[in-house]
Amino acid sequence: MSTSPAADDYLKTIFHHTEWQDRPITPSVLAAKLGVAPSSVTEMVKKLAAAGLTIHEPYRAVRLTESGLARAVTMTRRHRLIETWLVREFGYTWDEVHDEAEVLEHAVSDRMLDKIDDRLGHPDVDPHGDAIPRPDGTIRR
Known part of the structure; x- marks a missing residue:
């Protein structure tokens, strides 16, 4: 799947928000984490949804689809x-x-x-102690 660096950054940020807790990310929180305007988030989330990478209803949280999750884990x-x-x-x-x-x-x-x-040597964690996903997308905790 080919995505832009900006799209990959959005997917990765959405994933990181939900990596350790279950609450989905809202567009306003996504904008704050990325340091962009809410209108920019709206446009990108629409593009990601059209590409089948996110699920989003206006004024609701943003969730990754299975394809979006796979790309986010890869990134x-x-x-x-x-x-x-x-x-x-x-x-x-x-x-x-x-x-x-x-x-x-x-x-x-x-x-x-x-x-x-x-x-x-195929490390399990990065310098911050966060798990590094394996090539197949699995994450050892």
Whole structure:
């Protein structure tokens, strides 16, 4: 599935909001987390819904579809592996890696990500202690 970096960021943010609790994310909370205007969220959520990645009714919370969840987990895996790689291989500290990973997660190929995972010995957690999803989308807690 091909999505834009912006769409991937929305999906990842929706996933992160519900990763540790069951309450779905509202458009206003999504806007605040992404640092964008509510109108921008409305437009993107409409696009994501049209693509079958989210479920959203006006003035209601946003939920991921099965396809949206799969893409969000894939992007979370990419992000967390890259954070781990930056700490272990390049000497970044845990509080420096997020912004770098935000850029790189959209740029590295799947092949390179697999090589990073191999090089790191298939880690279960990132430098922040968050679980890194496996290639099949499962998450070890």
